[in-house]
Amino acid sequence: MTSALKTIGLAMACHMGLALLCGGAYAQAFGPRSAPNATPLPPGAVGNVSVPRGAPGATMDIGDQPGLVPPEDDTAQMDPAYRRQPVYFRTTEAPGTIIISTSDRYLYLVEGNNRAMRYGIGVGRDGFQWQGLEKISRKAEWPDWTPPAEMIQRQPYLPRFMAGGPGNPMGARALYLGGTVYRIHGTNQPDTIGYAVSSGCFRLVNSDIIDLYGRVPVGTKVIIRQAVTL
């Protein structure tokens, strides 16, 4: 079994009421502002290599572009492979669960009967930091953006605060993951879908995050799967 599945297994055990048995791990994993079930990935998992989109390790070296307003039909710029579509998907997870596969840049919303709605995503470096299980704790439309200090350090030109709106890098909607700083959000850079990008977490084009936002309630289970490590 991969370490990803083991981690998820532990997290699920915790959720099923075994908190006494693994309370320490639970508190550590799900405590505020910590990465859930933080499993450190080896250096190089987020490489600097730029290979074609879709290939493992495809990255795009691009910073945030606050103020950039995406086109209304923001799926038009997307590669067809990353457009929202129903797909065959076998899983033992219940319908309504979100499964994020960072290595192939897809988010699956489980629909049952061996099918899922699949969304193309871009994964920021924060999206590669952890794997395991979370729950959607809050939903927001046109969220404000307060770039964390380490992001300001990397990109000093960024504003300290930006109100929600079309030019906001957080995009049209955000789904907050547990008590962490991480979220599934929209983007004002639709051409970054399919790539690992320099910042942010899990980003969908605005029309997709709006669609997903309408389908999932607070409390939705979110499973993050990272690439298997050697």
Place this chain on the structure above:
Amino acid sequence: MSGPSFLRSGAFPMTRSLSVKTVRTMALAALAAGAAMALTAHGAAAQTLKAVKDRGTLNCGVSTGIAGFSAQVDGKWTGFDVDFCKAVATAVLNDPAKVNYVPLNAEERFSALQGGKVDLLSRNSTWTLEREAKLKLLFGPVTYYDGQGFLVPASRNISSALELDGAKVCVQAGTTAASYARDYFAANNMKIELVTQPGVQELVKAYESGACNAMTTDVSQLYALRTGFAKPVDHIVLPDVITKEPLGPVVKQGDDEWFNVVKWTHYAMLNGEELGVSSLSLDEALKSDKPDVKRLVGREGGYGAALGLTDDFAVRIIKAVGNYGEVFERNVGTGSKLAIPRGVNQLWSLGGIQYAPPVR
């Protein structure tokens, strides 16, 4: 990629006969007789591995042109099935270029294999009992699970074929697709209106002109045809697959050693993907302390030599063509205009049914 250029030139992949069968019963009977004779002539003495090594090239049967699977682009054979030929050539001859590609149409493919014209068929052929029992062939692992599906305008906003009640469905005449579609609709208590078209080009025209609001054939072909549409992304292929069309490499019966080489070429690539061993991570993989990775890359176990290859055969294959996922995405997935989702061809652990026996 080969898909769009192929289709734009008007040369629809008409010669393909994945599942939508055009092979006649009479032709099959003749092939079966040929198989019996071929078996008598070559029989158990077949030593394909040695023959390929002595010859220095692999004779690999491919299609006469199916976008994404095997087609000539700028004079070079490329595609998912072509990469399998390259993988076997790499395993046996340590060189992906040492392949003699033999394009074969649907009627001649199996007799070419029986007659020894090719060592291996890597050409969108469906694994069926008839072909193993009567034609005396052996199918290796299923490298691509195909099957009949439905393409619909994305604007219909449906996600299941069960929502197609009352649909007008375009289908090509003279194929099995019409009867399968009719059976599927009847079994699910839905009404269907079939709009039959004589050929593939007419099929696409009818669909695009709105004469029908769904189109049916094998899923891989639906994606190929979609690349020729004015706006491909305005159409989706529904996830439902209503027939079984397992495609994979084929060899002659009576040569277990060769059969093993073909099987484990695929399994090496599939295990590579599952273990995270890709063309980009090979250096790291060679240093891995994980026992299953050490066995795959040949640092433990001595399995490759026992197959008649070398212990590092998996490393050489993955270096030359990549692991299964890399080959899939490059030829028919995200790296191609076909943009076929992994779907049922995803690893068993990630939502699909691709499953390789372990290397141990």
